Amino acid sequence: MDDIKVNQNPKLGSLDRPNSYIGRSLPRENAKKHLDGGGQFVDDLTLPRMVHVAFLRSPFAHAEIKSINTNDAKKSDGVVDVFTAKEIDEVCKPWIGTLGHLGEMRSPEQTPLAKKIARWQGEPVAVVIADSRAQAEDALELIEVDWAEKEAQVDMETALDSNAVVIHPELGNNLFWTRTVNQGDVEKAFKKADAVVEATLDFARHTGVTLESRGIVADWNKAENKMTIYHNGQAPHMMQHIIAKHLDLNEGLVRIVSRDVGGSFGIKVHVYPDEMAVTAISKKIGRPVKFIADRLESFTTDIHARCHKISGKLGVDKNGKILAMEIDDLSGIGPFSMYPRTSAIETNQVLNLSGAPYVIPNYKAVGTVVFQNKTPMCQYRAVGHPIAVAITEALIDKAAYKIDMDIDKIRKINFIPDNAYPNKCPSGVPLEDLSHEASMDKLLEIMDIKEIEAQNEEDFKKGVLTGHGVISMCEVTNPSPLFYGVGGAHISSQDGASIRLEGSGAIHLSSSITEQGQGTEAIMKQIAADQLGVKMESVRVTLGDTDATPYGGGTWASRGAGIGGEAVLKAARKLKDNILNIAAAIMQTDKDTLDIEDNNVIRKNGGEGITLQKLAETVYYRGHELPKGTNAELLATASFLIEGIPFVFTNSAMGCQVSIDQDTGIIKINKFWAVEDCGTQINPKLVEEQIRGGVIQGIGGALFEECVYDNQGNMQNATMADYLVPMAYEMPDIIVDHVTTNSGRSIIGAKGAGEAGTGGAPAVIMNAVNNALKQVNAEVVSQPITPEKILKALGKI
Amino acid sequence: MAGNNSVNISFTVNGENFNNVNVPSRQHLADYLRSQGFTGTHLGCEQGACGACTIEMDGKAVRSCLVLASQANGANLKTVEGFDDEMMEKVKQNFLKHNAFQCGFCSPGMLMTTKEILLNKKKLTRDEIRSEISGNYCRCTGYQSIVDAIEECINEIN
């Protein structure tokens, strides 16, 4: 067994006992199926009489649909039927992507297929149902649409101008949502500041590019009035509610099955018009219907993210103490706010999180979110973090340079001290159990800044621009009901676990948390086996099936370990308690003298015990042998939710060193370091892999990824050859280390770890690039930082 | 116009004979294999850019989305379901040990690319490994763990 790498939470029991699995980097034995080709992804499923669909999608960003003629398409080989909005709307009710707790949001009704007007390139307009996807695509070519192209509102920066194209005339203008945060008096504080620095940064749109595209199989069973949906989503119970609500079904008779999911990153937690159409089609034709998005559909219809322009201002005194910070953020979200989480949350998190690690007594933040004729934008991994962290950390570096202070020192003197929690973000959001000071110290220790600075200077003499950066950040994880539920969304913030001892002695565990590759199943098994005192291999796990798991929220916002894991811990402890009570009755001894080790109930003071199998056999097959009145339940369930605060925050510190080729503008990441404090690590290897994968995704946004649009709103690079995702060759190895501050909100003490990498990497890359460019008085302010932007900054082109 | 909309061909998959089967002319090999239950071969882009569908065709790694099923006449194909020799079992153990996959969608293609690296029997640096796998997209891991696993495989073999 691997060595325990981290200091374990004392609430979890001693380290040297048998079956102590929490804190160990155990391999994910359950995931070996993927190496044998045995995963069960949605597209792997074939049902009898299943049909396939292909969508006719708007080729224009903004156009009127004057008429649609589907007659020829209906006669095409293999075609079952062709539907437009009229037919789908008979079965599926429209939705509105607004929530009630964040002030006024304005977004119109949205239907699965566009009616009269299409508002982004890729919006579904008609759907062909056929025996094969290829035949459905053949028939698409036979649908005749009389389009009247309209002027598109593409640029978010002109969306509120008086001459802008108003995308939803009934709203009067293109404003979706706006929010202002005002703490203290920034104007007064800036006047007192010895140095005031400003920056305006922009962040391109990018998207999730999950390797497995979105997919759904809907199977309406008329005989049972039951809808079964096989879906590669992240929140099965949320989908169950939404499909029941909009198709007018009995919610209890909607079953969502999410088996293996080929990556999600927030892309697969939203309600998509084409997927709703598929469920409606199955209801209408009474056959199983499959839809697997192709890559073009993924690029133009999966939610996009970022698309922000943010201006910031920071005032410090001569000692480097921050007096005030002000930000103004603009974001464009496409023509609709996504359902049911809305497209306001990214901007909201920018406002919440900017300046979060630091004591900033005066803080003002304005966020404005507008409509535009592009693919809808919504929450994606590290929602809002890259923008909040980049603007904060860019301003802090600028302030440090201005008052000639080391970049690590200015951060240290402004951190909320590790011993000063509970505390609050500058925006007022509560914080607890964080460690910016210790994490930065650890980062500086593993980075060796002196050596890095010496290398930067040496490279400069050789004509190479090398620079480095460090950043600190807060990471939103483990949301409470104050995130979505309070606003009226039926998204559970509570999660459940159910655990049972079976007649064979096997342990079965089910959880409402889902698996998309993070290792959910593995950590749940580790927690259950650890807390119960059984071998890992005796636990099997069921996830992702609303008919078979407890009710709950699913996996998003890094909530699996902290919320779902706590539910498993509590359920396992309950079951253990039950088992020991039964064993005490069977063994005629005091329960406190007993424990469970390696699937046996043992006597702590020695003497003969009883195997869990024998105990279970007694309970199930010979219950009459138990003393009368024994509570013989070998099934325990528990739930957990975060109460009293909006989120359990995690914190992280990152550093990197980059070199810039002055001839080509190409940036090479020499080294990257990350220190994460996510509290208890149930499986440190899996935590590290969350950090690494997240950092690379963040580097993608910082250097490569961009949904490129022309000025008519056509996406120019909707293929995997043209949209540049990070590939292996350009990516660095990442050194990961930890500080451990357990969350006081739970016994398990775990916080989330999935967002930090993606949230922090863009900031630290940009700071390092600008540190390198500073040597020649140049600067970049726009992501992705392409070679062309570098060469422009250097005055070469 | 010559030829037909379907073609009658014979080939093997993981040693199993497929004799005189009709395949649609326009179907690519990945779709054909998946239709026959070899669902370990995954489709990520259908243009050769992501590497998820990489399989072995007559001893060489190919993108099965960029080969027509009809072109497989006479070929010996191997998919992830057939990676069961001693070397590949060792590779899988190393992938498991290093957590060189998360969601598993890239794994079949990544394993095939690894297989070809190992069959070339060259001692590669980490940068060279990164170069060899640079046609296989993985969104989850950030690649380091995959490089770790392949590096260990190379060390064991050389």
Add this chain to the structure above:
Amino acid sequence: MKAAHFSYHEALNLQDAIKIKAHDDESVILAGGQSLLPALNMRLSSPTCLIDISKISGLNEIKIDGQTLFIGALATHSDVMNNKTVKNNMPCMFDILKMVAHPAIRNKGTHGGSIAYGDPAAELPALAVATNAEIIVSGQNGDRSINAKDFYLGLFETTINQDEIVVGIKYPLLKKGQKIVFDEVCRRHGDYAMAGLIANVMGSKNDIKDLKLVFFATGDKPDVADKTARLCLENGYDYDKLKNSLSTEIDFAGDLNSSSEMKLHLATVLIKKVLSKLEI
């Protein structure tokens, strides 16, 4: 993304393929298929018939033929990279092909396919032009040999006739003191370049006697820059002068990853990079 209907014909021999191609002007040749299949899958191309020539024997031969290195059209990029005759006679080929996509693509993609497709961003057409190679095509009236500089007309456009098929490429053997040097700038390894250069050099770093510069990923076909090459020979590397010369000689066409201005800059810088690779 599933391909539209087409028929498939496995050609038994070259004559068979030529015959079908001659009679159906909407038929296309399938060799390695690594550029064709993406276009089919995305329905960007809808031919009536694919003529699969990949099983025709003898078309993948690699040999010394007189004073040339002959590479058969069906030799895959992997075949060429691993071939000793190529290594001994044209050592640059390995480094060039290593930049063409990724191993699994190179296992299928063919030398002749890349030459015939005429992608202006591809390396091999530029190599053929830079080395003064002859492209051998076979048609109803027999074989003919076309000099690479005359073969490429414009964007994916060549002088090849409807009934003709590329059967091989003849690269003149390098003379003593002659060297082919190459470099390109890509966003990611294996991507099409933002700009690339193949230089045919006679002489050594300090004593270049003759220089030919052929750029790729800069315009609509391999871009020969003779005037700039002469300027470089006469004056040595002077960024501003060479950039000015290139701007008059090549019609740089920007793309998603690099504007025309960027390409002009990179092309200029590539001359320096390539010359620095020469031995003293």
